[in-house]
Amino acid sequence: MRTSKFFAVPTIALGAMLLSAGPAMAQTDNGGEADGTTDQNQSWSFQADLDTLNNSGTVGDVLIEGQGNQATVYMTVEGAAETFMDGPFPHAQHIHIGAQGQCPGPEADEDGDGVVSTPEGEPFYGPIGTSLTIEGDTSPDSGLAIDDFPGGSSYTYERTLELSDEALASVVDGTGVVVVHGVNPELMPEEAAAKQSFLDPELPLAATLPAACGTLTASQMGEMPEGGADTGVSGGAQGSNMALAAGGGALALGAIGAGAYFMRQRTVES
Template sequence: MNDSGGSGQASLQFDGDQATVTVSYSGLAEEFQDGPFPHAQHIHIAGQGECPDASFDENGDGVVSTPEGQPAYGEVGTALTTEGETGADSALAVERFPGGPSADYERTFELNQDSADSVRHGTGVIVVHGLDPSTLSDEAAEADSPLDDSLPLAATAPALCGALSTSQMEATPEGGVDTGGGSTAGIENEWLIGLGGLTLVGAAGAGALAMRRRESGEQN
């Protein structure tokens, strides 16, 4: 977004109430006040599940600011921090985000309910913030952030945006499988492997059903 010059990819995988989020990117702003440029990153939720285009630039300064883009990607639901809290309160915890031009982020944590619901409904959007002010119009480069007037607009404006689309993994069964009184822990772990594990469970279920039918046939 905003001609940031960066690109990247992100993923989110559910494991019960835990989510593992990965975000990797390169090509973003390198330095801010002689330190690594802090790139705030969030899961935005409850919007249209889309990334805004240039037409969202309401004030015409050439930058789609974070609030200007909100009708498309929604509000901050989760702060993808490197440590500590991940709630929306940490949205601007600049000390706890990856810094510098590139990052390879992975974290597993308990995703709050609002964020989990939004992701499952297809309106979760990953946004990485922070633009190099030298690439902006003079007006935008001088402007304060609409989120925090102690920061420049460039520090908080969106640089990368990607809408999460749901995959087959969402079809993972929520209940337990009756394993005949034994522990289901092993089975639950197999589900997490993904589609391969799911296929195995389905096949075993069908086999057991056929066997029961045959048994009841013999009894009759």
């Protein structure tokens, strides 16, 4: 049976069904090599262009390559706020999940202070599903652990982490949204720049304000390897599949970056 015509959603659902059938199958096995990993070998790939929110000037690209719940996140971010209290401006960044899968427009500014705060954006992109920290915990609990996030005006980010079932389901569902936070207060309306964050009264609103946002969509990179998944199940090809995915990811990210750069060049010229 060929499954290559199916999109990522049904194949992952199929993987989950096979996985739940796993223990029964393992019992009939002699138990020697029951690693159970082949059922989760389905690879997937999602990407997002991060567009500026709140006049921040911040833009970026995201690529997430995954197999089951294991995911490697590649990001490039440019034009972000540079310094905060004499240090690099920390940029909390998350995969938000489980809402409309959209980035908010200016009309989401309910209190009329001229910016769309993180709570004001939540009806569009939802709560935090994964905190894209540099190290340590990646759960929503670390959403404001600003010491654990990248900082400065431009950076690249790469981390392999485990998505929760909820986060994976949302990403696959098309409602995963990557949000980078932290806006230079000089770019904000005075009233908003003087406010403290709604999320942490110890922080200025500028530190948690959404700066860039993009909805994760299935990338073509993720659809192509599906025909090859059958061969991956048969054993030793697993490692090389992962290497291929990672290499392809880097290539794709480079291509995305070049595209974004080209677009900006055109914007400047026109």
